[in-house]
């Protein structure tokens with residue numbers, strides 16, 4: 095087969111990782127990647143189901159593809175990801191333009207499905223939860239992504255069942271990959287140029303394989319000399335255990351930004367959400383980590399206008415944001431998801447939620463401006479990842495994940511360099527590489 099695949103990815107970083115691994119897989123049966131979908135003989139949409147009209151977005155996208163290919167040979171159309179899992183056969187019934195539907199735990203079957211389709215032209219759907227076979231299969235196919243900063247999924251699925259969330263239904267039960275499989279994948283990434291590993295999981299800090307926990311895995315990765323930076327996301331406060339907190343005392347490679355979604359600042363709302371922790375417990379984690387390293391910052395996700403959220407509950411969220419001074423955070427209006435408990439509750443009026451969202455986003459924006467301004471004239475360690483789109487500047491990230499634009503040559507890509515920050519806005523820092531190595535790095 096000599097075919098071209100176009101992959102469009104929605105959703106979280108795990109979908110990005112999956113899309114890359116899907117490509118590594120279909121390469122085995124002769125597919126090349128194309129960035130131009132008019133060239134494609136196979137169009138794959140990797141979907142997300144987390145909020146609003148996810149399903150409708152998929153059908154809308156298929157409508158666009160149909161138009162583009164109206165006078166050309168129809169591509170093979172594959173729907174992957176969380177909408178595929180949630181909707182499965184329904185998608186084949188509703189949209190005849192779709193040929194194959196494949197859920198996130200069945201990607202090891204994609205080649206078989208494509209080959210069978212090309213012979214028999216029979217539509218098919220695979221949505222069984224089979225994480226063990228998936229990762230065993232992917233283990234055989236080397237991850238050669240070669241990006242300076244690479245994602246690596248170590249854990250999938252979720253057993254927590256927060257009342258608003260579809261993930262336990264779309265990604266299935268919690269599963270952690272064997273530690274050897276993960277370390278082999280880290281080594282393969284490092285051999286192909288990766289310097290920063292971002293470990294992924296819907297509940298990454300719930301990682302547990304035999305006697306190994308996330309803290310053990312982090313210590314093992316720390317020992318690999320090619321790895322310069324380590325991050326992990328997304329964590330749940332309930333799994334922020336003492337051993338994981340302790341590791342910040344010694345680690346030289348763990349970055350000082352912890353993405354720990356709190357969702358709300360009100361204990362009443364946390365309870366209604368079934369989050370299984372209190373604000374006091376969350377603050378305890380924050381202060382323990384700050385005591386170990388005052389340079390540690392937190393980022394978070396917030397859900398605004400959850401059913402039952404009063405003005406007082408909302409104020410508690412604002413107060414928590416002021417106290418913790420979250421940076422690099424996300425906020426969303428509650429979106430009722432089919433099959434979840436919260437979808438059956440009485441919703442807050444949309445316009446109230448919209449006003450609250452604006453207030454939250456203003457507060458987060460203020461935090462970010464203050465943080466970024468405070469870095470002007472300081473020198474930071476920046477891992478240079480690539481060129482900017484116009485190829486005129488370099489792009490890198492600070493230890494706190496903030497994007498940095500700097501001048502410099504290709505040789506700096508993949509290196510950690512001291513950069514003096516001379517300008518900032520709410521999202522980005524701008525600076526110049528300091529060649530004088532006597533400069534103290536903040």
Ligand code: SAM
Nearest residue numbers: 258259296328330355395396426427428429431
């Ligand atoms: N496992 C992570 C945790 O426990 O925080 C969250 C993973 S979820 C893929 C990412 C974010 O989507 C959540 O933190 C939440 O803020 C948001 N989210 C999930 N379901 C939502 C819903 N029904 N409405 C609005 N936002 C939602």
Ligand code: SF4
Nearest residue numbers: 252254255256259261
């Ligand atoms: Fe969703 Fe995260 Fe809750 Fe699991 S812990 S149900 S992934 S929000």
Ligand code: F3S
Nearest residue numbers: 105106142143144176
């Ligand atoms: Fe979306 Fe599935 Fe990720 S619902 S956020 S793609 S786990």
